[in-house]
Amino acid sequence: MSQLIDLDIAGARDALAKGECSSEELTNGYLEAIDAAKALNAFITVLPGKAIEMAKESDVRRKAGEVGALEGIPLAIKDLFCTEGVLTTAASHILDGFTPPYESTVTANLWGQGAVLLGKTNLDEFAMGSSNETSYYGPVRNPWSMEGAADGLVPGGSSGGSAAAVAANLCAGATGTDTGGSIRQPAALTGTVGMKPTYGRCSRWGTIAFASSLDQAGPMTRTVRDAAIMLGAMAGHDAKDSTSIDTPVPDYEAAIEGGVNGLTIGVPEEYRVDGMPKEIEDLWHQGIEWLKAQGAEVKTVSLERTKYALPTYYIVAPAEASSNLARYDGVRYGLRVPGDDITGMYENTRAEGFGAEVKRRILIGTYVLSAGYYDAYYLQAQKVRTLIAQDFAEAFVDVDLILTPTAPEPAFGIGSKTDDPLSMYLNDVFTVPASLAGLPGISVPAGMSASGLPLGLQLIGKAFDEETVLRGGYALEQAAGFSGKPSPWWRS
Amino acid sequence: MAEAEAKLVEGATGSWEVIIGIECHAQVASNSKLFSGAATEFGADPNSQVSLVDAAMPGMLPVLNEYCVEQAVRTGLGLNSAINKQSVFARKNYFYPDLPQGYQISQFELPIVGEGEIVLDLAEGAQRTVGIERLHLEQDAGKSIHDQDPALSFVDLNRSGVALMEIVSKPDMRSAEEAQAFLKKLRTIVRYLGTCDGNMEQGSMRGDINVSVRRPGEELGTRAEIKNVNSFRFVGQAVEYEVGRQIDLIEDGGEVQQETRLFDPRSGETRSMRSKEEAHDYRYFPDPDLLPLVLTDEFIEGIRATLPVMPDQKKARFIEQFGLKPYDAGVLAGDKASSDFFEKVVEGRDPRLVANWVTGEFFGSLNKLGVEIEDAPISADNLGELIDMISDDTISGRNAKDVLDIMLETGDAPGKIVEEEGLKQVTDTGAIEAIVDEVIAQNPDKVAEVKEKPKLAGWFVGQVMKASQGKANPAAVNKILAEKLGL
Numbered sequence: 001m002s003q004l005i006d007l008d009i010a011g012a013r014d015a016l017a018k019g020e021c022s023s024e025e026l027t028n029g030y031l032e033a034i035d036a037a038k039a040l041n042a043f044i045t046v047l048p049g050k051a052i053e054m055a056k057e058s059d060v061r062r063k064a065g066e067v068g069a070l071e072g073i074p075l076a077i078k079d080l081f082c083t084e085g086v087l088t089t090a091a092s093h094i095l096d097g098f099t100p101p102y103e104s105t106v107t108a109n110l111w112g113q114g115a116v117l118l119g120k121t122n123l124d125e126f127a128m129g130s131s132n133e134t135s136y137y138g139p140v141r142n143p144w145s146m147e148g149a150a151d152g153l154v155p156g157g158s159s160g161g162s163a164a165a166v167a168a169n170l171c172a173g174a175t176g177t178d179t180g181g182s183i184r185q186p187a188a189l190t191g192t193v194g195m196k197p198t199y200g201r202c203s204r205w206g207t208i209a210f211a212s213s214l215d216q217a218g219p220m221t222r223t224v225r226d227a228a229i230m231l232g233a234m235a236g237h238d239a240k241d242s243t244s245i246d247t248p249v250p251d252y253e254a255a256i257e258g259g260v261n262g263l264t265i266g267v268p269e270e271y272r273v274d275g276m277p278k279e280i281e282d283l284w285h286q287g288i289e290w291l292k293a294q295g296a297e298v299k300t301v302s303l304e305r306t307k308y309a310l311p312t313y314y315i316v317a318p319a320e321a322s323s324n325l326a327r328y329d330g331v332r333y334g335l336r337v338p339g340d341d342i343t344g345m346y347e348n349t350r351a352e353g354f355g356a357e358v359k360r361r362i363l364i365g366t367y368v369l370s371a372g373y374y375d376a377y378y379l380q381a382q383k384v385r386t387l388i389a390q391d392f393a394e395a396f397v398d399v400d401l402i403l404t405p406t407a408p409e410p411a412f413g414i415g416s417k418t419d420d421p422l423s424m425y426l427n428d429v430f431t432v433p434a435s436l437a438g439l440p441g442i443s444v445p446a447g448m449s450a451s452g453l454p455l456g457l458q459l460i461g462k463a464f465d466e467e468t469v470l471r472g473g474y475a476l477e478q479a480a481g482f483s484g485k486p487s488p489w490w491r492s
Numbered sequence: 493m494a495e496a497e498a499k500l501v502e503g504a505t506g507s508w509e510v511i512i513g514i515e516c517h518a519q520v521a522s523n524s525k526l527f528s529g530a531a532t533e534f535g536a537d538p539n540s541q542v543s544l545v546d547a548a549m550p551g552m553l554p555v556l557n558e559y560c561v562e563q564a565v566r567t568g569l570g571l572n573s574a575i576n577k578q579s580v581f582a583r584k585n586y587f588y589p590d591l592p593q594g595y596q597i598s599q600f601e602l603p604i605v606g607e608g609e610i611v612l613d614l615a616e617g618a619q620r621t622v623g624i625e626r627l628h629l630e631q632d633a634g635k636s637i638h639d640q641d642p643a644l645s646f647v648d649l650n651r652s653g654v655a656l657m658e659i660v661s662k663p664d665m666r667s668a669e670e671a672q673a674f675l676k677k678l679r680t681i682v683r684y685l686g687t688c689d690g691n692m693e694q695g696s697m698r699g700d701i702n703v704s705v706r707r708p709g710e711e712l713g714t715r716a717e718i719k720n721v722n723s724f725r726f727v728g729q730a731v732e733y734e735v736g737r738q739i740d741l742i743e744d745g746g747e748v749q750q751e752t753r754l755f756d757p758r759s760g761e762t763r764s765m766r767s768k769e770e771a772h773d774y775r776y777f778p779d780p781d782l783l784p785l786v787l788t789d790e791f792i793e794g795i796r797a798t799l800p801v802m803p804d805q806k807k808a809r810f811i812e813q814f815g816l817k818p819y820d821a822g823v824l825a826g827d828k829a830s831s832d833f834f835e836k837v838v839e840g841r842d843p844r845l846v847a848n849w850v851t852g853e854f855f856g857s858l859n860k861l862g863v864e865i866e867d868a869p870i871s872a873d874n875l876g877e878l879i880d881m882i883s884d885d886t887i888s889g890r891n892a893k894d895v896l897d898i899m900l901e902t903g904d905a906p907g908k909i910v911e912e913e914g915l916k917q918v919t920d921t922g923a924i925e926a927i928v929d930e931v932i933a934q935n936p937d938k939v940a941e942v943k944e945k946p947k948l949a950g951w952f953v954g955q956v957m958k959a960s961q962g963k964a965n966p967a968a969v970n971k972i973l974a975e976k977l978g979l
Contacts, residue, residue, distance in 0.1 A: 082551045095550070102544060104551060206551040213780035241553050242782050320780055323583050326594020327548040331647070342645070346587055369585070369775035378777060 004029040005169045009073055009226035012172050016062065016072045023062070023072025026172075027055035027116050030074045034118065034170045039490040042155075042164040044079045044137045045087050046119035054116040061114065068114030069233045076171035078162050079120035080127055081107045081217070082206040086117075090208045091125045091135035094328045094353025096335045104206025105238045106175065106217045113233040118171050121161030125355045126325065127182055127210040130427040132160025133418055134357040142190055142411045143168040143486040146451050153411040153453070156186030156427070162220045163190040167486060173221040173230050177207060179214045180313050181407075181431025184443035187220060188406035188456025191445040191484055193473070194220045195227045196431075198464045199438035200245035202231075203238030209324040211317035212243075214435050224444060224473040228252035231466065247464060255467035256474040261295030263472065266399035270306040273429055276408045280455060283447045284405050287457045290479035291403065291472070301395040301402065305388045309433040312388065314425060315368050315381035316436070321358075322365025328353060360421065389437040396462050401472045404430050406443040406456035434460045442473040445482040454484060496618035498666040500708060503739040508705045510735050511712060512671045513663035516678055517656045518688040519632070519696040520563045526631050526655035527554030527597060534694050538637075538648040546653040548592035553781050556581075560655040561785065563687040564604050564629050565795050567657055570685045570802060571624050573608025575792050579628075581782045585775040590634035590647050598658075600776040603628035604785065610681070611804060612673040613822040620670050623662030632656050657688070663702065663712070668731035672724045675699055676826070680803050684828050698722045703734045704748065713738070714748040718755050718762050730755040734762050806831055814843030823851050829865045830855075836872035841879055849879055853893060857900055869903045870896075878906040891915045891962050917965050921972065924956070924964050928972050931955045942977055949979060 004026050007015055015021050031048050051074065058072040082088050082100035089095045103111070111117070124134040131154035132140040140160040142153040144167070155164040159176030163186035166174050176183035178196035187194025195218045202217040209215060219230035232253065237246040267288060272281070288298050330336035330349030337348035354362070368377035395402060407427055417424045434441040440463070443456040457476055461469035500507035525532055528545040545552045568575050582600035583593075605627035612620040634652035638645045659678060665671050679697060682688035689696050699722075704715035716738070718730050733755075738748050752771070753762040778784075801809075803825045810821035810831075824834045824847065838846045854875060858868055878895060881887045887895065887910055898909045910916055931952060932939055942948040949970075956969045973979075 088550070090550070098550070100549065100551075102549070204551075205553050208550045209781075211780075240555060242555055243780075319777060323585050323595050323775070323777070326585060326587065327550070327592060329587060329589075329594060331589050332547060332592060333549070342589060366775065369777055371773045371775075374775075374777070 005033050007172070008222045009070070009172045009229050010223070012073055013071075013229070017067070023055040023058040023074070023116060024052060026072065027051050027074045027118070030118055030171055033168070034165075036491045037168055037170055040141050040143060040164050040168060040170075041138050042121055042140050042161040042168070042170060043076070043119045044089055044091065044122050044161070047086065047117060050086070051116055051118050054111075058114050058116060068112065069229060070110060071114030072116060073114070073172045074116040074118045075110060076118050076121045076162055076165045076174040077107055078123055078159050078175050078177060080123060080177050080208045081175060082208065083107055083117065083120065086120065088120065088208070089137070090127070091123045091137055092328075092353065092355070092358070093136040094335045094349070095333075098334050100206075102206060105203035105240065106207065106234045108206075109236060110175070110233055115233070121159070121165055121174060123161055124158035124182075125358050126208065126321070127158040127177055127179055127215075128321070128357050128361055129157040130181070130185060130424050131412070131414075131417065132157040132186070133414065134355055136355060139414050140164050141414065141490070143488075143490065144190060144411060144453050145486065145489060146411075146453060149413040151414045154189070154414050156189035156407070156411065158182040158186075159194070159220060160186050163187055163192055163194065166190070166192045166220050166222060168488070168490065173219060173226050175217060175234070176220045177210075177215055177217050178431075178435065179210050179216075179317060180435045181428040183218045183220060184431045184441055184456070184458055185407045185427055187443040188445070188458075189411040189454070191454030191482065191486075192220055192222060193224055193227045193442065193444055193477070194218065195231060195442040195466075195469070195473075196435070196440060197231060197235060197466050198245075198440045200243055201235045201440070201464065201466065203236070203241040203244045205238055205240040211320040212324060213320060214317060224442070224470060224477045225253060225256055227442065227473070228256050228470045245464070250467055252466060252470055256470045258467075258471040259294060260291050260472055260475040263400040263468070264297045264299055264398065265291050265472070266299055266301035266395050266402040268301050268303040268306065268395070268402060268404060270303050271404040271430055273408050273426065276405075277449070279449050280405045280408060283455050283457065284403070287403055287446055287476060290476060294475050294479065299399055301399055303388075303391045303395060303402075303433065305384065305391050306433055308384045309388055309436055310425060310429055312381045312384045313428070313432040313436060314364070315377050316385060318361040318365030319369050319378050320365070322362045322369065325354075325358070325362060357421075385436045388433055392434070392437045392439060392460075400461070400468055402460040403472075404458045404460065406430060406458040410449040410451065410453035410455055430458060439463055440466045440469045442469050444473045444476045444480070445484075446476060446480040447482065448484060454482070496614050496620045496666070496670075498708070501705070501735060501739065503743050505743050507708065508735075508739050509708045510666055510731075511663050511704045511706060511715070512665035512667075512731060513702040513715075514661045514665070514671060514674055515700040515702070516659045516661075516675060517698050517700075518567070518659060518678070518682055518690070520560045520629075520655035520657055521686060521688050522557065522560050522563060522655055524557055524559075525653040526557055526560050526629060528653050530653065532654050536650055538646075539650065542649040542652065546592065546649055548594070554597060554779070556782060556785065557655065560629060561604070561787075562795055563655075564627060564657055565787065565792060566685050566799065567659075567682060567687045568605030568608070568627050569796055569799055570681045570687070571605070571608045571610055571627065571659070573624050573627065574606035575787065576602060576604055576606050577787045577789075577792075578602065579604040579785045581629075581779045581785065582776045583779045586772045588633065588636075589645065590636045590649070590652065592634070592649065592652060596631050596633065597779055597782070598630035599628035602784075610677055612670060612677050613819070613826070614669065614673060617818055620665065620673070622664040622670075622674055625660040625662050627657055627659045630656050630658055668728045668735075671701060671731050672727050675724060675727060680826050680828070684800055684802055692722050692724070695722065699727060701727060701730060701734075703731055703738065705735060705738045705742070714750050716748060716751055716753050716762070718753050719765060721755050726755055726757055729757075729760050730762055733760060737762065803831075814838065814847070816843060816847050820847045820851050823855075827865070833865055833872050837876045837879070839876075841876060842883060845883065846879055849875065853896055857896060861900065870899050874899060874905050881906060881910065885917055885965055886910065887915055887917050888962060888966060891917070915963065917963050921968055924960070924968050924972055927956050927959050927964065928969070928976055931959065932976060939977065942979070946979055949973060949977065952977070
């Protein structure tokens with residue numbers, strides 16, 4: 001079976017089409033791999049029965065000549081997407097036992113294209129975190145390991161379970177959500193491809209909200225081609241999401257081989273942080289050279305408000321979260337911890353139901369929206385956000401794509417930053433600006449650190465120009481020829 | 493028309509001016525909710541009209557109901573108010589079990605409707621112009637039910653997400669009467685427009701009344717807000733009580749606290765609900781799930797083109813076309829059903845006579861019966877026939893009132909009643925002369941007296957009418973009496 005799970009989405013698609021395997025066989029292979037990878041803690045819920053059933057149905061459809069874009073492809077779904085009849089937790093204690101009677105638009109689109117649900121992946125609680133350590137269900141371990149990190153490495157976050165599952169071949173591909181980097185940063189830390197499309201490209205309906213003006217679903221895959229295939233199936237206008245944009249979804253896969261010849265790539269001089277390892281800087285230069293060598297013109301651009309992006313994000317996102325998470329009150333679903341009166345019930349439920357990081361962000365968000373602080377924090381942050389978007393708009397007058405490192409460092413040890421939220425937040429420093437501007441971005445594995453860990457490069461594109469982002473990503477991927485895989489130490 | 497003088501209230505230490513502003517919540521007449529497709533029908537089984545959005549299930553998103561937007565714009569136009577082409581939905585955050593999202597989607601900084609004004613008709617022909625501050629759209633909350641279980645409260649989410657228009661006045665009212673007149677006028681306007689059924693008993697309209705007092709000409713005093721007053725009568729009682737309370741408080745050396753108060757209809761008093769210190773910090777911010785609402789000129793003008801004739805326009809027409817007194821015209825135009833009824837009756841008849849009868853005897857009788865005009869037992873045609881019988885002297889005005897009473901009781905046509913009761917007026921001068929002669933013959937002393945005291949002629953008229961059982965035509969009686977008595 002190991003050969004089957006080594007197939008990426010495009011490979012599995014071909015094998016299925018040629019009849020070399022069935023979806024059921026493929027699915028069984030992944031279920032076995034998942035079963036053998038408990039040490040990674042990548043999944044909160046595994047659904048062997050449902051997966052096999054869906055795979056069999058897919059095989060029947062294929063025999064009948066019905067073949068969707070992801071027909072028979074087994075996927076893992078971040079446990080932030082509501083799945084009908086399947087426990088959905090957001091990795092929070094407060095959603096104990098919550099089984100939605102509805103299916104998120106993004107996952108419904110995937111099933112509509114024939115995909116198979118393997119299970120729900122672990123994440124930072126309510127997608128709040130950059131290391132997958134805030135999950136009520138425990139941290140996810142990065143399949144990549146490093147000598148000296150006895151407790152293992154983080155896979156990044158918040159889509160850490162999805163990233164780990166993709167990196168360890170526990171699924172053909174996975175969904176993630178990205179609010180400030182939650183797809184791209186874990187992709188970089190696990191040597192996988194992660195794409196955040198333009199805000200409004202994928203429907204948010206049925207995805208548990210963290211920060212509504214930033215949240216965006218996207219694919220996490222082994223290759224850029226797979227990301228293109230998956231995004232095509234996930235994206236599309238949805239009348240149930242007022243912020244979803246009614247614009248046609250292009251054939252992304254057809255776009256990827258367009259090359260970068262003739263494209264202008266911007267390199268923002270502000271994307272450097274104190275103490276950033278030289279190897280990240282070197283990789284960035286390497287990326288520039290790769291694109292140049294393929295005919296791209298490279299230009300220095302200025303995104304001068306970049307330094308305000310992180311503080312702006314940590315006002316806007318918690319503000320929205322403080323309001324979005326008010327519905328978890330113990331009244332209608334999930335955890336309820338009794339109290340002497342209604343206030344007591346609220347306090348007990350939310351005190352027990354939310355973890356420390358979620359509480360921290362609710363407090364920050366409540367504070368910045370409070371009377372007397374709103375103008376100085378929230379309103380100011382909204383203004384800065386507009387200016388950051390303006391920076392990008394100006395840069396994109398001259399360039400087609402912007403190339404940056406994805407994260408300022410490779411995967412770090414579990415527990416090494418949990419007492420230092422600011423240093424944790426700093427991990428999103430290169431991904432947050434594009435989130436604030438609503439722009440599409442992709443992280444492509446491009447090299448290895450001296451410690452033997454994967455490093456990613458990020459390409460940011462114009463709004464709704466995912467095609468060019470994927471083209472650039474594919475060009476980087478081809479040039480980098482990254483083929484590293486973690487050794488499967490987790491196999492029991 | 494004269495703008496009304498502020499009626500002052502006399503306290504123990506001098507006079508006080510009352511300042512009132514009102515926030516009125518009017519439920520949008522719409523079959524589905526503001527941000528979901530769930531039904532809004534009144535009186536359904538608990539929690540039978542609740543969508544996933546209304547219950548705030550994880551991942552659910554609001555989608556704006558365009559019909560509710562139309563209704564709000566229509567109402568704004570009916571209130572002579574500016575329509576804001578860009579408005580923003582904001583979240584008002586607070587925790588309560590009947591508020592599933594933990595926030596109410598409302599409008600804060602940029603409402604859909606801006607400033608305007610309406611004119612209130614008061615007693616004795618006075619008017620009061622009241623400024624409209626704004627109108628915004630918002631979601632209603634659900635309902636908490638506390639009397640089903642000793643330990644638990646239950647929640648009914650049928651109302652959760654129902655569209656409300658909050659209409660905010662400027663602090664331009666000066667008495668309980670004006671506060672009532674304002675809400676009545678609002679109800680008239682929304683009923684004309686069909687944007688709200690105006691039904692206060694079912695909670696489709698309810699008012700938050702802000703009351704303060706001051707010495708005439710001085711700075712505004714501290715206000716108290718009386719929440720959710722749900723009948724015109726209660727508005728009057730609540731304002732009267734609150735004004736008295738505030739004046740007593742200040743005159744006793746105390747200070748009015750800015751606070752929210754509740755009106756208790758049983759005691760007729762208001763009591764403190766929460767103080768300013770306990771007031772929520774609602775942490776309003778633009779709802780990131782919804783884009784700013786942008787209206788085009790075409791959209792607004794399309795709605796303007798379908799506006800009905802509004803009560804003030806109708807009143808002006810009644811005055812101009814029918815020569816009605818402004819007060820009567822106001823009363824008739826003030827209610828769509830009344831004005832429709834009047835217009836039916838007035839067709840081909842003397843407008844002032846019809847207006848007198850409709851606003852006087854007819855409305856008076858309905859009031860006594862406690863019946864709304866929609867349920868009146870008398871049709872416009874029958875009332876018209878009765879008025880015709882007065883005009884052509886078939887019956888006297890006095891007997892017409894008796895006929896009206898019988899019509900109210902039986903619903904019969906007036907012709908039939910007059911026939912059966914033998915109430916036809918006597919206009920035959922010969923017959924009247926005979927009665928006059930008889931009265932004169934029986935009262936020689938009074939005949940002698942009347943030369944000195946012409947006022948006694950009235951007594952003779954009364955005697956003749958009595959003798960004719962009210963059927964003699966009063967004009968004919970007067971004429972013949974004057975001749976015979978040599979007056």
